[in-house]
């Protein structure tokens with residue numbers, strides 16, 4: 001076991017030192033293949049983080065909204081490329097926070113501020129599909145080992161660093177986790193997310209209309225990009241351009257276009273919040 005850990009640490013050191021220079025180049029594809037955490041380790045970490053999140057944030061006490069959001073999540077994970085994690089979906093009661101994030105292992109949290117920003121079900125599904133994309137591509141393991149090293153992450157998995165878990169839950173996740181992902185990871189999550197959205201029967205255009213809406217809301221607030229969801233490496237403009245490109249791959253059928261779910265969304269969410 002010791003020898004194995006030592007080996008893992010060397011690999012980590014090599015990966016960490018190579019990461020900075022290779023990120024964003026053709027070589028980053030190679031590093032995207034490496035995930036130093038097993039599924040079991042990811043789930044264990046995610047569970048620990050979720051306890052922290054639910055202690056510091058207020059889970060919305062509205063079963064109908066929680067169910068509605070979970071049902072959307074189930075449709076998306078049914079067509080997601082990763083099936084070995086216990087996905088779950090919870091709404092956090094924070095009307096001024098436009099944010100959503102997933103923990104390692106697929107525990108997803110969506111803030112009521114983000115729910116209010118969406119104007120139909122397809123836009124909410126788009127945000128959720130992007131987060132499922134991060135989970136499916138195992139970005140959490142890559143991101144965490146890159147940020148803090150394998151030894152620390154392994155100690156956290158083993159429950160040796162409860163204080164660390166507590167402080168990281170806020171830093172890494174609620175405060176705009178996307179800032180911690182690399183540019184290549186954000187692109188991959190957008191690409192996987194659009195595929196998941198399309199396969200679940202939602203119009204892929206929902207992903208673009210949501211981004212455009214965020215940009216517009218931000219402009220109205222003076223353009224400070226204060227929303228945590230904007231803490232991404234690719235700028236929103238850059239993401240929209242990439243999504244427009246991706247859209248060519250997913251030509252919406254009339255069934256997709258009839259499935260924005262505007263009325264459903266108004267009834268289930270907008271009239272309730």
Ligand SMILES: [Zn+2]
Nearest residue numbers: 178181186189
């Ligand atoms: Zn992201």
